[in-house]
Amino acid sequence: MNVSSLSQKEYKSTLRDLQIQLVKLQNHIIQNNLRLLVIFEGRDSAGKDGIIKRITEHLSPRDTRVVALGKPSDREANSWYFQRYVSHLPSAQEMVLMNRSWYNRAGVERVMGFCSEAEYQHFMQMVIQFERMLIESGIHIVKYYLDISKKEQIARLEDRRTNPLKQWKISPIDEVAIAKWNDYSQARNEMLNRSHSDTTPWHVVSADDKKQARINVIRHLLSVIDYQNNLNKHNDVDQNVVFQFTPQNLHNGKISN
Template sequence: MDDDRDAQDWLEAELADSLDEEWEIELEDSILSREIKKIYQKVHPETLPRPVYFTELLRLQAELIKLQDWVLHTGQKVVVLFEGRDSAGKGGVIKRITQRLNPRCVRVVALPAPSEREKSQWYFQRYVPHLPAAGEIVLFDRSWYNRSGVERVMGFASEEEVENFFHDVPEFERMLVRSGVKLVKYWFSISDEEQQMRFLMRIHDPMKQWKLSPMDLQSRIRWEDYTKAKEDTFFRTNIPEAPWYIVEGNDKKRARLNCIDHLLSQFDYAEIPHEDIHLTERVYNKDYERAVLPPELYVPRKY
């Protein structure tokens, strides 16, 4: 009876720890100046209740673990692209997807601006080394669609280079699919007013100011140019082998749940049976004495 109670207490403690981990992430969204917080609440009066959000998130994350096991067991190769306007919520959903998964088979790729050497290469060349092997899932936090988005709008690519990209990308993606890669493309969409609100929140939140770059501020000025570039990208790259899926991102919590739920729906995965795991007894050596280590090796106990 005591053993059962101890096990129950341990499981409750583990669940509480998981919730604490998610709560720590949620705190990122709540450290705001009071005035900005008031404005935000007026714009978003019907927020998803926290218990509902946490319950659904943990349920979906449990399914993601099943998907991960299935991908590993069957040798699937998965690529998921996350595109969208700055502050649209791509990073938030990527964080929730990977939060409880094995980083050895699920990894995130967020490439910096290309080097001078990379600029002289075939455009897709720097993305190819990051593509998955069998049993891997790769999430691209922005992808080769930089060329039809920021590079085009900001003038980092010529019209000829953009046109060549639009000519090449459908065939490049068809090649990936023919090679056995499952390619899923998400575009996170937010309104003009919502992006302005999120930028204001970043400006007033010291813990998020690092997320603002000069390029982000330019995206506000060039909102309509980005809109035209997005529409052109959809029109020319929405192919049957790799269609675009738009995630409405004005409500962060709903966007995360909707995206994860949709991603799971793209796979006919099944739960992979595992052998029962038994913890073996430790081997004790009566002659072994644990060495006493010098105190300076230990991290100070400040908490």
């Protein structure tokens, strides 16, 4: 796996400063009755769990929720697709972080054949409208796609298989993640192209370097909502690590093939 360009001392010091800012951001959200929804998508082992853990580590558990839904029940599978997610949306004063979201339909369901072509196309036609409706209702939405190289994914999946502390992360989907690398790439490209919009843009995270990914995602998240005494506003996000998606990214090497 990649060695970070940040030393452990520098990483911990920077992370602590940013986590203090996250507490300030949460206080602002609570005091102003705001609603923040943060969506994390990406390949298996891209580091979604690690980033979410660092964001929520020192936040109030009463006002912060992490949503990681499993396989839908029979009832959910036969309901409006977005319905199972609606009950998990943030209420006033809440921050909700989704570890995978309704974009399952454009990723794993698409690649693994868990949905029909008609269901997939209907989702792609509706998702921007759905998110626009949420924005108009007062929910702030931030979408991150964590991108890693094939070499890095192979190394992380192997570590997952052999590390006794990571056994809970193993899933049947892992076994085909590498074999279906190109299929996932194609599904990702179409998802980014068709669900990126001015109101709910995608932000791509180059996540081979876990420490840099965590630091820069938090920096970016802190820039989304203007809050009092924001000491992070002068710390620029590394545009090589977190950047807003454009179709050119699929061809200029900024996103893994």
